[in-house]
Structures are given as C-alpha cells and as structure tokens.
Amino acid sequence: MKALKISLALLFSATFGLAQTVDGLPAAIPMVPGIYNTPPWEVPQITEINRDKARSTSYSYASVEDALNGDRSKSRMLLLNGDWDFKFAFKPADAPQDFYKQKVSGWDKIEVPSNWELKGYDIPIYKSAVFPFRPVNPPFVPQDYNGVGSYQRSFTLPANWKDMNITLHFGGVSSAFRVWLNGKFLGYGEDSCLPSEFNATAYLKEGENVVSVQVIRWNDGSYLEDQDHWRMSGIQREVMLLAEPKIRIADFHYQTKLDKQYKDAIFSLRPRLDNFTGKFIPEGYEVKAQLYDDSNRAVFAKPLQRSAESIVNEIYPRLDNVKFGLLETEVKNPKKWSDEAPNLYTLVISLVDDKGNLLEAKSCKVGFRSIEFSKENGKMLINGKVTYIYGVNRHDHDPVKGKALSRADIERDVKTLKQFNFNLIRTSHYPNDPYFYELCDKYGMMVMDEANYETHGLGGKLSNDPSWTGAFMERTSRMVLRDKNHPSVVIWSLGNEAGRGPNNAAMAAWIHDFDITRPVHYEPAMGSPKEEGYIDPSDPRYPKSVDHAHRLQNPVDQYYVDMVSRFYPGIFTPDLLLNQANGDKRPILFVEYSHSMGNSTGNMKEFWDIFRSRDRLIGGCIWDFKDQGLLKKDSAGKEFFAYGGDFGDKPNDGNFCINGIVASDGRPKAAIYECKHVYQPAETQWKNQQAGVLEIENRHASKNLEDYDLFLSFLENGKVIKSLQIPSVAVAAGEKKELNIRKYYPNLKTGNEYLLNISFKLKNNLPWAAKGHEVAYNQLPLTSVLEGIKISEKPVTVAQKSASGLSLKGTDFQITFTNGALSSYIKNGKELVKSPFLPHFTRPQTDNDRKGWKPAKKLKQWYNAVPELTDFKEIKAGSVYQANYQIIKDSASVSLTYHIDADGGLKVDYALTANQALPNIPKVGMQGAIANDLQNIAFYGKGPQENYIDRAFGFDAGLYQLDIKNFVEPYVYPQENGNRTDVRWMAFTNKQNGIMVVADSLLSMSAWPWTEANINKAKHTNELSEAGFVTLNVDLKQMGIGGNDTWSDVSQPLPQYQIKAGNYKYSFYIKPVASAQTEKLMAIYKKLK
Known part of the structure; x- marks a missing residue:
C-alpha cells in the first residue's frame, strides 16, 4: 500500500510540479504549470488532494454494546474543537507561507468552529444572486482581495490508539483549504458543506502533534456556491480525529424494500472494507450485522455474516452489475418509519478477526420505509x-x-x-x-x-x-x-x-x-x-x-x-x-x-x-x-x-x-x-351547529386521531368558562367522523357571545415535544357576535366653540375637537388622547408593498389623501356633533358623527363615501395618538400574535393582555405590524387609568410606540424613536399582506383581501377607564351591547 501511495504521489508531482518530501509526498502547495502558475483553487478539475472517499457518518466502537448505544463520546473519536492559533491576511500573497513547519507564537486565538468575519476579521457579505467578488471570470478568483485564514493547534493522541488507522476529519470548511500535519502536507479540499477526511496515520508521532490549516475565502468552487445567504469563511463545522483498526469497516450502505402490501421487508446491507496492513486479509475475518429494535432486542434470529475476504474481493460482472445486498434477510412486519411515526431500529455492524475477537463495531439508525409517486393521481x-x-x-x-x-x-x-x-x-x-x-x-x-x-x-x-x-x-x-x-x-x-x-x-x-x-x-x-x-x-x-x-x-x-x-x-x-x-x-x-x-x-x-x-x-x-x-x-x-x-x-x-x-x-x-394551523393534521368544522354536531377530519397519512387527547373549551365573551377533556375520537387517516358534543355545553345565556375551542394534544411525551403539546386546534362560533353599541346620550357643557371645533366639559372630563377631530380627552386631569383622530387610509409599507406590487404608486390617490375639513356642525347641543371631510377631491369623503354619553364616553360613527372608479383602498380607518404611559394592552379579539385578514386563520379570539413591547412585531426592516383582527374591544392602561375602545362590529386595531412616518423611514429597529405617545389605529379593515413573492405584482393580496373603492361604515366607542382588570373592562363592553 505504501509503495502504491508513493507512486501515486510521484505521478501527481510529475503532473502538477509538487515539491517533494523525503518519502515522496507533497510538502506544500501544488501549482499547475502554465502561464498562470495556477494554484489548485483555480483549477476546477482539482477539488481535492489526498482526500478520502466520502462515506456515511458513523463512529468506531470497541464493543457492540457501545455501538448499540450510539454515544459518540464513547467511540474512538477525539474532538479538536476549541481555541486555535489564528492569523488573518486579506490576500494570499500576504498570508504566512511556511508557518506549518513549526509551532507558531504570538498569533490571535480563534474559536473553532466559527466564521472569522464574525470574530472581527474581514466582513460578512450578503448577496442573493451576484458573486461577491470581481471580476467574475471562472475559474479564477481575485488576488488582491481574497481573505486567507491560517490556523494551528496541537494535540496528543490517546494512548490506546496505538497501531490504529487515524483519520483527520473536517466537517465543513469555507471554502477551500490546505492542511499539514507535523510539517507535512496532508491534503486539500473544497466544498464548504461536506466533510473532508484525510488519512493522517503516516504523519503522526508519539507525544505532541501539530495540525496546521490554511483556508482561502474564494476559490473556483465559489462559482458553484452562489447561494442566497451570507458569504462567510473559516472552519465552520467540527474538527475531529477518528481511530479505526488497520482493517476497518470503511463504510456501509443499507436498503429496505417493502413488499406490495407495505408489510414485510427485505433488508439488504453492503459493507465496504479498507485494508491498511499491506497484506491480504487473513481467512476467518468476518463482518457481522445485527438489527435491534427500540428496546435493544435483536431482530435477526442470528446475525448476518460474511467473510471479509469475499467482500474485499467481490467480482463485478462484465454485462450487468453486482447484487446490492452482500448481506440480506427478510424482516417480518417491521415497524415503519414515516414523518408521523419515526420508528427506528439500530444496525450494528462489526468486524471480527479469525479468533473471533472484535476489531470494531459501527452503527446507524435504520428506518423501514418506501417513497414513490402514485400512478393514479401523482401524489407522494x-x-x-x-x-x-x-x-x-x-x-x-x-x-x-x-x-x-x-x-x-x-x-x-x-x-x-x-x-x-x-x-x-x-x-x-x-x-x-x-x-x-x-x-x-x-x-x-x-x-x-x-x-x-x-x-x-x-x-x-x-x-x-x-x-x-x-x-x-x-x-x-x-x-x-x-x-x-x-x-x-x-x-x-x-x-x-x-x-x-x-x-x-x-x-x-x-x-x-x-x-x-x-x-x-x-x-x-x-x-x-x-x-x-x-x-x-x-x-x-x-x-x-x-x-x-x-x-x-x-x-x-x-x-x-x-x-x-x-x-x-x-x-x-x-x-x-x-x-x-x-x-x-x-x-x-x-x-x-x-x-x-x-x-x-x-x-x-x-x-x-x-x-x-x-x-x-x-x-x-x-x-x-x-x-x-x-x-x-x-x-x-x-x-x-x-x-x-x-x-x-x-x-x-x-x-x-x-x-x-x-x-x-x-x-x-x-x-x-x-x-x-394550515398544516395541522386534524380539522374540525360544524356539521350541524344547532344540534352540536362536529365534523372532524383526519389529515394524517397513517396516524389515527385517537392517539391524541381531545379537549373542549367554552368561552363567554372571550373568557374561558368551562374546559374539559373528552374521550379521544377514533378517526382513521384520511377519514371524517361526526361527533356530537351538545351534552358538554355550559348554560348559554342570552346577550352573550359564546365560542368553542377544540384542541388535539399529545397523549405522551415525544422526543420533539412534551405531553400536552397542542398539534391541532379550531375555534367555532356557538352564538353570533354581539354587534352594535347602545349609549345614553347626555348633553354636557360646551366650554368653548368655534367653526371647526369645540371643547366639552363634564364633571371630571373634558373632550376637545380641533378641525373636527377628537384631539384631546382629559379624565381627572389626565390627558388620555394626545393628537387628533382622523380618517386614515394607509399603513406603513411592508416589504411586499415596497419591493413588490408598489401600492404607493398604484393606489397613490389614497397614499396622497389628506383629510380636509369641509364643515363641523352641531346635531344635538352638547351631545351630537358631525365633522365632514373631503378626502379626494370630488371623489371621496368621510363623515364622522360623535355621540357623547352620560358616562363621558364618546361614540364615533364613521362613514366613507368613495367613487367606485377610484383604485382599491389600502385601509379604511382612523389614526390618532394616546398617552405614552398607556402601554399595557388588553383586548378581546384574535391573538395573541398579530394577524391580518389573509393571515388570520391560525389565531383564536379570546381575552389577551400584553405590554406594547410584546404587542408589536419588531421586524428587522421596520414596517406595518401589530394588527389584530376581529377585535371586539381593546384597552390601553397604566396602573391608575386608561382608555378603552369598543367596536360595534368586528374591527381591526393596532398600536405602536412610534409614528407611521418613523416606521416608513427607519431601515433598522435601532432607528425607531419612541414618539412620546402611542399611535392607535382603529380600522374597519386593512388590505391583506400578500406574500407569494416580494418583487412582482403577484406579491399583492388576493382580490378577496383587497378593499374595493365604495361606501363603508363602522362605529366604535371610546371611554376612559380606571382599571386594567379584564372583568371590569368586560362589564363596560357588556353594558354597551
């Protein structure tokens, strides 16, 4: 083997002009002769030097028991992660050339694995579809700017690794690298995301060993790695040493073939052996394989076995190919692997010598499964x-x-x-x-x-x-x-x-x-x-x-x-x-x-x-x-x-x-x-709401819904009044079943809104989630939404009046209208409303808006609209007033009618009249500002997370409480956020007081600690400046957010989630509150309904 290895090295040297060491192996960097004197990282045909053949991930163990348990810390593996000596250069010409010849000193320390750009060396680059360097001239890369990281560390081999074959394993290096061991050139590799393994045995010594690595940021392989992500460099995955016997199980490959009934299976195994002894494998060496179930019980009646010699000397036919399974057996009705039931077995493959002594054992998980596409309907x-x-x-x-x-x-x-x-x-x-x-x-x-x-x-x-x-x-x-x-x-x-x-x-x-x-x-x-x-x-x-x-x-x-x-x-x-x-x-x-x-x-x-x-x-x-x-x-x-x-x-x-x-x-x-919610495996709908009959659909491929615990919750005006677990329901995969739940109903009292929540939860702990984790849920109405707002109008003192505004005073409150808009609301000396509530038709632009379908241009009349007061009039002295605004000249107007009630509350009736020839409307609503300290938010609507009309199916209505920091969504590039749909009421409070908004029908509401202008201008979250007040949006609705792409008209919301120009009406009620307790807030809501 050594003679063969040296011959190959000499052949490579003759071809590429490698410097030679005394044993005939290359010492440093190979160069390809020619006009460019090209290094290997600019030759696409050279992707590796001395790199071992790729193989499956498995570790060598000294016992079958350890291999079965699969704890790699007990394998023959030594991790080389941690601090390495490091030196960075911006180009290859400035990189250390002979550092691998001795131990370095005075270098920086860098963590391995890591990307050096995030450790302060050079910068990360984000490009989606253009190469991050110039010129683009494959296979050549820049010489003046192409970062090089030089690494070094020492290690000592475990004493019990003597006479073993040692592999140096790099899990992933971005993007090309050379490696030396104890001053000798070991190899070269490309591909940032696959392992490179090198046989290090001949270069190791007793005591301290030194490994040196030089990583080049860009190489010819970079032309194959033009992906949409950050371009970063360095040793970015694990580094380890692997010890195996001189005759080793180099690799193995298994296949499982299910019969036509998907019941029984043929298990086939093909091992690959390496022999580093320089001698023929002795007779009597055998490969054995046993399969174990999840209780570590042997599956095969006796281990599969085959002589090592027959595996190594396998003869390939001239006119066909060899049979895949060198070891093969039938397995009766094994548990199958799928995404729903990931049943795994453990394969242990071992190599024994002619005396029956175990040389090594390796293992992997086995899943019996098939994948195909239906000839009838093309489904997977x-x-x-x-x-x-x-x-x-x-x-x-x-x-x-x-x-x-x-x-x-x-x-x-x-x-x-x-x-x-x-x-x-x-x-x-x-x-x-x-x-x-x-x-x-x-x-x-x-x-x-x-x-x-x-x-x-x-x-x-x-x-x-x-x-x-x-x-x-x-x-x-x-x-x-x-x-x-x-x-x-x-x-x-x-x-x-x-x-x-x-x-x-x-x-x-x-x-x-x-x-x-x-x-x-x-x-x-x-x-x-x-x-x-x-x-x-x-x-x-x-x-x-x-x-x-x-x-x-x-x-x-x-x-x-x-x-x-x-x-x-x-x-x-x-x-x-x-x-x-x-x-x-x-x-x-x-x-x-x-x-x-x-x-x-x-x-x-x-x-x-x-x-x-x-x-x-x-x-x-x-x-x-x-x-x-x-x-x-x-x-x-x-x-x-x-x-x-x-x-x-x-x-x-x-x-x-x-x-x-x-x-x-x-x-x-x-x-x-x-x-x-859209992906959930169980979907529940009313089959007969009046009779209390549900229809439950099982979307699983093979799992029965009886494997889940089933829970019902009944909500009265958003508050859970009854929760119970009911017997699991058996619904086979792909089937539907009716379930009558009428007997579980609480007393449904008139004048209240009732909702039903259905939840499927895990019955047992699983590796990926604990018992009780919710996998599917639906919310269904039991009664209708409470609509309308009932108030008792009561005249209050008019303190000040003008053609465009007035100020009204009650016992402990003062309401001011400026230019027809509610501009101030003072309760017990506390100013709750800080700036006017005016008709508003835009939202901060989303990425889909800004980069995609560009509604600011397509719907520009609405984005340019500025409410202009045309008249402000008294309908009923001290209690009812009306402001009329021109929105778009001769095309759109809004009427706001204000009703003051006996409690100092204010009902607002909003009516938009818009010519249907106008473009669609981004939003129908109002925007104003409330006091900055009212940052505790309680609401009855869909939540708790933000939701929009085309992204609201995964959110249940209920009572939720959040502070404003958790109410908004901090998008990296600031944009529209924080909306809640189907809002019945929303309250903003501090410890002493606050303000509540009650909807006459299901509305959309949102709030931010910033202005809309600030959100539109900011490009990062640190550029958002708190406004000194809370911006509050009270809307009938806003258009959907879309999201098919972010660069074309297809990014716009679907037609059913856009708002056609026309006439729209809604009402809401604003009232100061003295408590953040949901019970008291709910009492106000109920009184108005």
Whole structure:
C-alpha cells in the first residue's frame, strides 16, 4: 500500500510540479504549470488532494454494546474543537507561507468552529444572486482581495490508539483549504458543506502533534456556491480525529424494500472494507450485522455474516452489475418509519478477526420505509400512504455564530419546525451537519437533501461546461454517499438555480443508478429541446421571468427529474401547470413558495385548499425558515439585526435575507402560527351547529386521531368558562367522523357571545415535544357576535366653540375637537388622547408593498389623501356633533358623527363615501395618538400574535393582555405590524387609568410606540424613536399582506383581501377607564351591547 501511495504521489508531482518530501509526498502547495502558475483553487478539475472517499457518518466502537448505544463520546473519536492559533491576511500573497513547519507564537486565538468575519476579521457579505467578488471570470478568483485564514493547534493522541488507522476529519470548511500535519502536507479540499477526511496515520508521532490549516475565502468552487445567504469563511463545522483498526469497516450502505402490501421487508446491507496492513486479509475475518429494535432486542434470529475476504474481493460482472445486498434477510412486519411515526431500529455492524475477537463495531439508525409517486393521481406515497410536503427551506444561521451552529442550535431549529407541524426541510442550498439528519431521523422530519451548488450569477454556463463536470458530480455524489443511510432523506436535490445542462443530467443519472429508493429533484429542470413545441430562450415568444407563464413546462420538464418543481407560484399557477396538455403525470412541488419577507405569508389557506383538492400537487416549501440577521451594535451601543450593506459590503442585496417565519434568534414570528394551523393534521368544522354536531377530519397519512387527547373549551365573551377533556375520537387517516358534543355545553345565556375551542394534544411525551403539546386546534362560533353599541346620550357643557371645533366639559372630563377631530380627552386631569383622530387610509409599507406590487404608486390617490375639513356642525347641543371631510377631491369623503354619553364616553360613527372608479383602498380607518404611559394592552379579539385578514386563520379570539413591547412585531426592516383582527374591544392602561375602545362590529386595531412616518423611514429597529405617545389605529379593515413573492405584482393580496373603492361604515366607542382588570373592562363592553 505504501509503495502504491508513493507512486501515486510521484505521478501527481510529475503532473502538477509538487515539491517533494523525503518519502515522496507533497510538502506544500501544488501549482499547475502554465502561464498562470495556477494554484489548485483555480483549477476546477482539482477539488481535492489526498482526500478520502466520502462515506456515511458513523463512529468506531470497541464493543457492540457501545455501538448499540450510539454515544459518540464513547467511540474512538477525539474532538479538536476549541481555541486555535489564528492569523488573518486579506490576500494570499500576504498570508504566512511556511508557518506549518513549526509551532507558531504570538498569533490571535480563534474559536473553532466559527466564521472569522464574525470574530472581527474581514466582513460578512450578503448577496442573493451576484458573486461577491470581481471580476467574475471562472475559474479564477481575485488576488488582491481574497481573505486567507491560517490556523494551528496541537494535540496528543490517546494512548490506546496505538497501531490504529487515524483519520483527520473536517466537517465543513469555507471554502477551500490546505492542511499539514507535523510539517507535512496532508491534503486539500473544497466544498464548504461536506466533510473532508484525510488519512493522517503516516504523519503522526508519539507525544505532541501539530495540525496546521490554511483556508482561502474564494476559490473556483465559489462559482458553484452562489447561494442566497451570507458569504462567510473559516472552519465552520467540527474538527475531529477518528481511530479505526488497520482493517476497518470503511463504510456501509443499507436498503429496505417493502413488499406490495407495505408489510414485510427485505433488508439488504453492503459493507465496504479498507485494508491498511499491506497484506491480504487473513481467512476467518468476518463482518457481522445485527438489527435491534427500540428496546435493544435483536431482530435477526442470528446475525448476518460474511467473510471479509469475499467482500474485499467481490467480482463485478462484465454485462450487468453486482447484487446490492452482500448481506440480506427478510424482516417480518417491521415497524415503519414515516414523518408521523419515526420508528427506528439500530444496525450494528462489526468486524471480527479469525479468533473471533472484535476489531470494531459501527452503527446507524435504520428506518423501514418506501417513497414513490402514485400512478393514479401523482401524489407522494410514503409506505403507500398519501403524504403531503408541509415544507420549509432552511439555511444554517445564528445571529452571533453565523454558520457555525452548535448541536443545541440545530436541535432547536428542528424541534421548532416539528412543533409547528412542518414535516420536511429542504437543506437550501447545501448539505447540513450530520447531526441535523440524526435529529430528523429521530423526530420524524423528512429531508430534501440538496447538493452544494448554485451558479445563479452565471446562469447555466458551468452546467454546460465539461471541464466542470467532475466538480458537479463530486458535490452531488459525496452528499449521497454521506447521507444515504438516513431514512429521513426522502428526496435528493441536484442543487439550485444552476441552469440546465449535461452536468445536471449526469448527476441525476449517477444518483438514479446508485440509489434506486429515492426520487431526484432539481429546480430548474425546465425545457426539453427534443420535444415538439419547445421554445428556446432567445425566441421572442419565450416568457419573461416576471411573467408567470414562464413557470409552465416547455413543453415538459427534463426526463432526469422525478417531479415538476417550481418557485413562487401565484394562486393561479397550480392550475396553469395542471392544465397543460403535455401528458406529464409527474407530481408538482412548489419547492419555494410563500416568500416570507418581513410582514408576509398571506394566502396560506388558499394555497392549501388548492393543493389538497387537485391531483399531482404534493405541497411546497416556504421561503424560508429564519431571518438571516446578524447581531450588531450601533454607535450608541444599541443592538439590532443587521443585513446586507450594514458591514460595508458592496454590492449587497440589503434586507433580502430577512425572509423568516422565525426571527434571527429563533423566536417564532406570527407567520409560523398561521403555518401551524394550515398544516395541522386534524380539522374540525360544524356539521350541524344547532344540534352540536362536529365534523372532524383526519389529515394524517397513517396516524389515527385517537392517539391524541381531545379537549373542549367554552368561552363567554372571550373568557374561558368551562374546559374539559373528552374521550379521544377514533378517526382513521384520511377519514371524517361526526361527533356530537351538545351534552358538554355550559348554560348559554342570552346577550352573550359564546365560542368553542377544540384542541388535539399529545397523549405522551415525544422526543420533539412534551405531553400536552397542542398539534391541532379550531375555534367555532356557538352564538353570533354581539354587534352594535347602545349609549345614553347626555348633553354636557360646551366650554368653548368655534367653526371647526369645540371643547366639552363634564364633571371630571373634558373632550376637545380641533378641525373636527377628537384631539384631546382629559379624565381627572389626565390627558388620555394626545393628537387628533382622523380618517386614515394607509399603513406603513411592508416589504411586499415596497419591493413588490408598489401600492404607493398604484393606489397613490389614497397614499396622497389628506383629510380636509369641509364643515363641523352641531346635531344635538352638547351631545351630537358631525365633522365632514373631503378626502379626494370630488371623489371621496368621510363623515364622522360623535355621540357623547352620560358616562363621558364618546361614540364615533364613521362613514366613507368613495367613487367606485377610484383604485382599491389600502385601509379604511382612523389614526390618532394616546398617552405614552398607556402601554399595557388588553383586548378581546384574535391573538395573541398579530394577524391580518389573509393571515388570520391560525389565531383564536379570546381575552389577551400584553405590554406594547410584546404587542408589536419588531421586524428587522421596520414596517406595518401589530394588527389584530376581529377585535371586539381593546384597552390601553397604566396602573391608575386608561382608555378603552369598543367596536360595534368586528374591527381591526393596532398600536405602536412610534409614528407611521418613523416606521416608513427607519431601515433598522435601532432607528425607531419612541414618539412620546402611542399611535392607535382603529380600522374597519386593512388590505391583506400578500406574500407569494416580494418583487412582482403577484406579491399583492388576493382580490378577496383587497378593499374595493365604495361606501363603508363602522362605529366604535371610546371611554376612559380606571382599571386594567379584564372583568371590569368586560362589564363596560357588556353594558354597551
């Protein structure tokens, strides 16, 4: 073996001019001869030097028992995470050249894993679709600005590793790196998101060893990593040493094949052995395999076994291929793995010598499952059951650590998604840390595993260049080789947005042949020139990218993908695809949809009403999981989440990285609650409300609803008056069942509003959530909403009066109108209203508004509207007054009628008259300001999180109390926020007093500690300045938030969530209050009803 290794090194040296060491191995950096004297990181055909073949994640154990338990801390593994010596240079010419020859001193310390940009070296760069460096000239990268990080640390091997084969493992390095061990060149690797392993055995010594690493920020591989995320560098995943015997189980691959009834299975195993002894494997060495259930009981009657010699010397036929299973057996009715029931077994594979001594044992989790697509309706089938993809796109991100996530960080992400009813994560756009897949196996989270390449800034140029074929193939095949044993991986994805070409086809072909158990995905696999009707992109008939017709097949997608995949559909896009008469029966997946940038993620219910009701539609993946804000401080020390451009990075794409349904720090945002409800596995509706009969639908693929505890809660005017657990209801997957709950009703008293909450909760603790976790919920009306407002008008003293205003005085209050608007409200000497309440038609612009459909231009009459008082008149002396405003000349006007009651309360009747020829109205409502200290908010409406008319299905009406800090939603780029729909009343108080707004019908209300102008101007949360008052919006309604995308007209709300110009009326009542107690506030509400 050593002779062979040296020969290969000498051959490589002759080809690339490597410096030689005494034993014939390269000492330093190889250079490719020619005019450029090119380093390997500018040669696309060189992606690795001395790197071991990719393999599945597994550790070597000294006993079967330890392998079965799977605690890697008891394996032959030594972590090298922690502090390393570090030196940074802005370009390769300034980087240390010979530092690996001796121990360094005086260098900085840096944590490994980490991204050096977040440790104060160079800057992070955010670009969505353009390369972060110039010039763009593949495979070459800049020489004058290309950061280099040099690392070094020492270690001592465990004493019991003597005579073992030692592998140095890097989990992920961004983006190219060289490594030396004890002054000797060990190897080179590219691909920021897959492991690089090097055989370190020949370079190690007793006592202290020194490993040196040099990382180059940009290399030829950077042209394949043009993804929409922060561009950061360094050793960003774990570093470890792995010890294995000289004859080792290098890798293994299992497959499970279910029979046609999805009951029994064939378990097949293919081990791969390495022999580093330089001798033939002795007779009598054997590989053994046993499968264990979740109670650690052996499944096979006796272990599977095969001689090591026969595995190593396997003969491949000339006209066919070898059988996959070198070890194989039938398993009777194993528990199946699915996202709903992630049943796992443990495989222990061991190697014993000719005396029966254990050399090593390795293990992995096994899931028995199948994935296919129905020939009848194109739906996805897991174990024969229709399964939808409730998916999300996820980047590795932490606001402080960047890409260097801890195991706890990863676990929180996966748990959060599982708890919010997601069942698939697309690893956009690169393979994740191995621990991620381990968790997905365990929790029941399906994975679309995506190769680390995207060439967005070059389109499909490299996908059509054969000099890059090896790099494409390697990134894909190495991912598959590493992750092949994870049952959670149900789809392989060829990368993202790298055009279409033979390199894509080659990767798909390799996967299809290597792994016959999983489908292949790629977006875009669009256009098939061999088909009649194909239109090439140079043809004037070819749709523009902003035209949703470009999402149609042309005329069919490429043969090498197993599904039709599209980005960012409009609500009409699914039917456009389904109605193409091209004969394609493949499933349709919207692998990026519902662009959740800022205040967004509307229309989820409408999308899923379509997905569930049409053949071939299998679901989609929201873009995306987490805001990619990085924590930063301004000059005053105030923290905020930064985005593109905030570090001086140019060019940049600003806040286009802030697309999450959770915040940068992982806090769930309002949007994810809507997702949870739309994705929920049980849906309850009235079958016969009068008789108290529910219809319960089970949306599960295989799970029965009797597996959940079932709870009912009855609300009277928003307050829970009765809660109880009732017997679980048995509803089979995909079925519906009626349930009469009339016997559980409380006494329903007239003059009250009653609501019913139905909740399905976990019966037992699960790895991803505790007993009692709510998985599904619905709120249904038992009675009608209480409408109208009844007051007793009572004249009060007119203290001052003018043509446009007046001041009214009562025993302990004073109400002032200025220019026809309520401008001051003083109660017991406390001024509650601080600035006029006027008709208002706009909201702070959302990202969808500002960057997408641009309503400020399309609806500009309303954005430019300024109420102009036309007259202010007395209707009834001291009690009823009316102000009339022109809003848009000769086209729109508002009448406000004020009624003063005996308690000093004020009822406001709002009437808008608008010409129907006007554009749609952003908002019908009023805006004013109340005292700054009234920041404790109680309300009866949908909550507790913010909600909007097109994102309100996941929120129940009830009584909620929040301070204003938790009432608003602190979007990274400030915008419209904090709205609540279906509001019956809302109160703002301090410890002594406050003000209450009661609606005559279901209204929308919001409040901010800032002005709307400030929100529109601010670009970060630290730029929001408290106004000295609370801005209060009391609206009939505002348009929806939309969210199909954030760059075109498709981002606008659906027609049913827009407000057509016309006539609108509503009323509300304002009253000072002396208590924040909900009981007293509710009494006021009841009195008015």
